[in-house]
Amino acid sequence: MKHIPVLLQESVEVLLSGRSFSGERKLIVDATFGGGGHSRCLLERGGGKVAVLAIDRDPAAVGRSAVLEQEFASGFRLLPGNFADLDRILDRAEVKTIDGLLLDIGLSSFQLEAGERGFSFQTDGPLDMRMEPDAGPSAAEIVREFSTAELTRIFREFGEEPYAAAIARKIVAERGQRPLLTTRSLALLIEEMVPDYKKSRRHPATRVFQALRICVNDELGALRKVLQSGLERLNPGGRMVVIAYHSLEDRLVKRFFRAAAKGCICPPRVPVCGCDRVSRVKILQLSGLRPRPEEIEQNPRSRSACLRAIERL
Ligand SMILES: C[S@@+](CC[C@H](N)C(=O)[O-])C[C@H]1O[C@@H](n2cnc3c(N)ncnc32)[C@H](O)[C@@H]1O
CATH class of the missing domain: 1.10.150.170 (Putative methyltransferase TM0872, insert domain)
Structure with missing residues (x-):
């Protein structure tokens, strides 16, 4: 059983090309560790200039992190938990700000294919569906x-x-x-x-x-919370990448990004701004990036994916 990471090169490229402000190493949070495909690629391509702090709420995913912990020692750490609690998790790790946040939301193939977790009707199992x-x-x-x-x-x-x-x-x-x-x-x-x-x-x-x-799993509630705390924690120049797999999540992400990018909302006839709203982010993927046909052919589970990204101003 394995999980093929979706939009891997595209998401890693966006995260690594943002400016870093937190010190010598870029600190990127992979809040959906899963099988660690994105974390590994970030660490390999970052070549010592990137540290990854990973999060996952599923104990089975947490168990898969030992390999990266051994291989990348000081560059990688996994903190178990729900990304809805990003603030608490980062406070506990004494991390104030971050240079990147990746959310590859949804389920991993490990979860979908484990009949006993009850996520899929393709295999029989207890009707459970709890990530934790x-x-x-x-x-x-x-x-x-x-x-x-x-x-x-x-x-x-x-x-x-x-x-x-x-x-x-x-x-x-x-x-x-x-x-x-x-x-x-x-x-x-x-x-x-x-x-x-x-x-x-x-x-x-x-x-x-x-x-x-x-x-x-209160998935939409968790997503709303992590988008907000992720935005607050990003350094200027830091980037957030979200890969969503269905329209409900994608819509929520799109609206959140648009609202954060919106500047002054005063009517044009008002001579001096009274709303004090400033644009907090630049949207990097205006219409959302979809997997190429070759990726979909190789990994049909990627077909519904949509990547959106912002950069903190
Ligand atoms: C699509 S998989 C990520 C796959 C990963 N990017 C890779 O390449 O292997 C999503 C993962 O996010 C985790 N997850 C989903 N919602 C979460 C939440 N609210 N908090 C923490 N982890 C979550 C799931 O348990 C799952 O392991």
Whole structure:
């Protein structure tokens, strides 16, 4: 099992070409360590002039960091935790400012392919989906306990599922008869609602699984927090790169970057600025960068990726 890093050269290039202000070495935070593909490339291409502080909330990812710790000794360190707590993690490591922040959000292939983690309906396993096992309710608990209205809301809000209400009603009607404890049992229930689902490009459970995963891990809440604290921690000239894999996350990133880049919002007829708003960042990838066709062919999981980047002014 392995994870192929997405938009690797493109993201590393953006991070390494920003100016450094924190000292002799650039300090880059890889807040989504996963299999360490981006961290390794940053360290190798940085050639001693880059130190990487990595973060991951998944203990299995944390366990994979030992190789880099040995190989790059003082240049690499992994701190377990949720990137939503970036401020606390950096304070604890006595780091005030950083020169780069990478967020390659979403799931690694390790997580998707580990049936027992319950992220995928392709393999059967417990309906869990927690990136941090034992933290908060699992997907099975949400499916068992949420009301029809609550399920409808999360399927609509986090999955943009057009049949959110019908699927929620079906779950609530069925869960009294048969427990929905596994990924297959939930996928089957949704398949039964769409008799000719095999003809469609996308499995009908895709959106519901995405919605449950986002809800279980509070993925959008964590993203909002890390974007804000990352922006505050970046040195002038420092860069932030975000690779998102679905439109909800990408939209959030795009709006956040646009708002941070916006300067004075006073109407043109006002002679002196009264809003005191100054542009805090320069947007580097205006329309978002997508993987090249060769990358998608080699790694189909990269097909939905979109990279956005900013530089702190
Ligand atoms: C797409 S993978 C990153 C892959 C990595 N860039 C590589 O090349 O191997 C995303 C990783 O981010 C982690 N992750 C997702 N949300 C997180 C959060 N809120 N805090 C910390 N880690 C998170 C996941 O556990 C997963 O390991």
